[in-house]
Amino acid sequence: MVLQLRLIPRLAAAARLTPATSCAPRLLLRRAPLPPALAMASAYSAGYGAGRRLLFRQLFEKESSTYTYLLADVADPDRPAVLIDPVDRTVDRDLNLIKELGLKLVFAMNTHVHADHVTGTGLIKTKVPGVKSVISKASGAKADHFVDHGDKIHFGNLFLEVRATPGHTSGCVTYVTGDADGQPSPRMAFTGDALIIRACGRTDFQGGSSEQLYQSVHSQIFTLPKDTLLYPAHDYKGFTVSTVEEEAAYNARLTKDKETFKTIMNSKFSQVDMYIWFIPNSHISADMLTLLAKLILLFWDERKKSDNLVSSWADLNLSYPKMMDVAVPANLVCGIQDPPPKI
Numbered sequence: 001m002v003l004q005l006r007l008i009p010r011l012a013a014a015a016r017l018t019p020a021t022s023c024a025p026r027l028l029l030r031r032a033p034l035p036p037a038l039a040m041a042s043a044y045s046a047g048y049g050a051g052r053r054l055l056f057r058q059l060f061e062k063e064s065s066t067y068t069y070l071l072a073d074v075a076d077p078d079r080p081a082v083l084i085d086p087v088d089r090t091v092d093r094d095l096n097l098i099k100e101l102g103l104k105l106v107f108a109m110n111t112h113v114h115a116d117h118v119t120g121t122g123l124i125k126t127k128v129p130g131v132k133s134v135i136s137k138a139s140g141a142k143a144d145h146f147v148d149h150g151d152k153i154h155f156g157n158l159f160l161e162v163r164a165t166p167g168h169t170s171g172c173v174t175y176v177t178g179d180a181d182g183q184p185s186p187r188m189a190f191t192g193d194a195l196i197i198r199a200c201g202r203t204d205f206q207g208g209s210s211e212q213l214y215q216s217v218h219s220q221i222f223t224l225p226k227d228t229l230l231y232p233a234h235d236y237k238g239f240t241v242s243t244v245e246e247e248a249a250y251n252a253r254l255t256k257d258k259e260t261f262k263t264i265m266n267s268k269f270s271q272v273d274m275y276i277w278f279i280p281n282s283h284i285s286a287d288m289l290t291l292l293a294k295l296i297l298l299f300w301d302e303r304k305k306s307d308n309l310v311s312s313w314a315d316l317n318l319s320y321p322k323m324m325d326v327a328v329p330a331n332l333v334c335g336i337q338d339p340p341p342k343i
């Protein structure tokens with residue numbers, strides 16, 4: 001009896017029956033099991049009824065804590081797929097998965113020019129002919145296809161809408177699943193580094209602007225339906241997904257008013273500014289200078305705590321990404337130089 005009860009929900013899922021109808025064993029056995037690929041697709045897809053066509057995977061690259069996203073229309077006979085923010089180090093893993101699932105990769109897209117890892121888009125193009133790389137026009141990077149705010153990227157009967165969300169870099173975009181019948185429900189937003197779960201991307205290089213980032217998130221992400229699933233390009237704390245409702249309530253930086261947000265985002269600079277002012281204006285020994293610097297930092301930390309401005313979640317004390325000098329120039333050309341022309 002116990003065995004039977006355990007089996008019924010599984011069989012019902014395989015036969016796509018609701019639990020309410022699953023109590024009739026006759027019905028359970030009438031339907032042949034789904035072919036493995038389709039059964040897998042429905043287990044990891046979103047949407048309802050005929051719109052149940054999205055296959056979705058979240059993939060992780062551990063050196064840079066980057067998420068790559070795979071989306072495919074498995075109801076289309078060609079099973080067209082897109083990859084968002086692939087990393088060069090994990091290209092083979094991603095392409096093997098795509099092959100195993102019988103998908104046809106059409107677009108390798110970036111949310112922005114990354115500073116902490118080399119994009120996999122160029123490498124993918126050398127391994128899978130016909131794949132087109134995609135990035136925003138505002139990024140200034142090279143690609144096959146440039147997007148602007150409001151554009152749509154179609155793969156089969158699914159599409160992603162492009163929303164400009166500058167601030168982390170001047171060319172950042174968020175890709176959002178379509179708002180139409182047959183598109184995934186709830187919607188899904190791939191925020192790049194504009195929004196990280198309970199945090200956001202830094203704004204201290206690559207044309208970053210805290211003013212712009214605040215505006216971008218509040219106007220382009222927090223205005224999406226509350227149940228929209230948010231998928232960032234990075235996570236450093238072990239989170240995988242959030243929602244608009246959750247981030248609008250609990251994001252340690254973006255729930256603050258704009259001026260407080262700007263203070264949080266620029267806090268590292270405030271410390272640096274103090275050193276820059278202090279050093280040429282002092283005639284004291286190096287030891288004394290170090291002691292004073294420590295006292296200033298201590299005072300600064302205490303002030304932050306007492307102001308209750310920033311929780312440990314929000315605190316920005318970031319050194320430049322280790323790979324920045326390599327990653328940025330490489331990512332401006334799709335992560336890989338074009339092969340020299342054959343003469």
Ligand SMILES: N[C@@H](CCC(=O)N[C@@H](CSS)C(=O)NCC(=O)O)C(=O)O
Nearest residue numbers: 115116193199200201202318320321322
């Ligand atoms: N330590 C890492 C870089 C960490 C970092 O700066 N992450 C960026 C996104 S990648 S440019 C960021 O915006 N972080 C915001 C945050 O609050 O963590 C390395 O050396 O690569």
